[in-house]
Amino acid sequence: MNFSIITVTPFQQNCSLVWCERTRKAAVIDPGGDVERIEAAVEEAGVDLSMILATHAHLDHVGGVAELAEKYHIPVYGPHREDQFWIDALDAQAEMFGFPPARPFTPDRWLDDGDEPRLGEEVFQVIHCPGHTPGHVVFFLPRARLAFVGDVLFAGSIGRTDFPRGDHAALLASIHNKLLPLGDEVRFVPGHGPMSTFGEERQSNPFLRA
Numbered sequence: 001m002n003f004s005i006i007t008v009t010p011f012q013q014n015c016s017l018v019w020c021e022r023t024r025k026a027a028v029i030d031p032g033g034d035v036e037r038i039e040a041a042v043e044e045a046g047v048d049l050s051m052i053l054a055t056h057a058h059l060d061h062v063g064g065v066a067e068l069a070e071k072y073h074i075p076v077y078g079p080h081r082e083d084q085f086w087i088d089a090l091d092a093q094a095e096m097f098g099f100p101p102a103r104p105f106t107p108d109r110w111l112d113d114g115d116e117p118r119l120g121e122e123v124f125q126v127i128h129c130p131g132h133t134p135g136h137v138v139f140f141l142p143r144a145r146l147a148f149v150g151d152v153l154f155a156g157s158i159g160r161t162d163f164p165r166g167d168h169a170a171l172l173a174s175i176h177n178k179l180l181p182l183g184d185e186v187r188f189v190p191g192h193g194p195m196s197t198f199g200e201e202r203q204s205n206p207f208l209r210a
């Protein structure tokens with residue numbers, strides 16, 4: 001397994017390119033926009049892009065999904081069905097944030113807790129982590145001890161919950177009951193900002209103190 005992070009959109013969103021080194025099959029997680037930069041990263045890595053994964057349906061994470069899926073003829077997996085209302089609101093999101101109009105998409109498969117999309121010889125574990133959005137999912141690679149957590153958890157912070165259907169208590173429950181138990185050594189790529197580990201956040205993140 002290998003990966004690279006491509007920072008996209010005016011919101012500096014961390015889009016990730018993840019690939020299986022044996023088969024060269026690759027997934028893009030959260031293509032929020034700047035599709036030409038994602039294409040350049042695919043080219044540079046010399047990988048076979050075969051799926052798009054979405055953690056949640058905020059525009060800065062899915063703004064490039066439709067274009068990328070069409071260009072590469074690849075399926076879109078995720079987020080969880082509970083985020084449908086955010087996909088329905090993509091136009092309003094674009095207007096609100098001053099983004100170019102975003103094309104809607106329909107996931108080829110909604111994801112549920114416990115799903116295991118396969119990428120070559122790698123398997124992602126899907127963990128449903130509601131709170132920031134009700135349909136937010138996290139992608140965990142158990143062998144690599146690496147998680148892609150979207151806007152659930154950041155280095156030194158946690159996701160906003162002041163959006164429609166945001167839920168602060170649910171977010172904290174997701175982090176404490178589903179993410180931190182994966183292990184202190186697990187590294188994670190957040191939706192924005194630098195990488196960290198669950199152990200580092202458990203010890204020092206001010207939003208996780210009781």
Ligand SMILES: [Zn+2]
Nearest residue numbers: 056058132151
């Ligand atoms: Zn978000």
Ligand SMILES: [Zn+2]
Nearest residue numbers: 058060151191
């Ligand atoms: Zn975001």
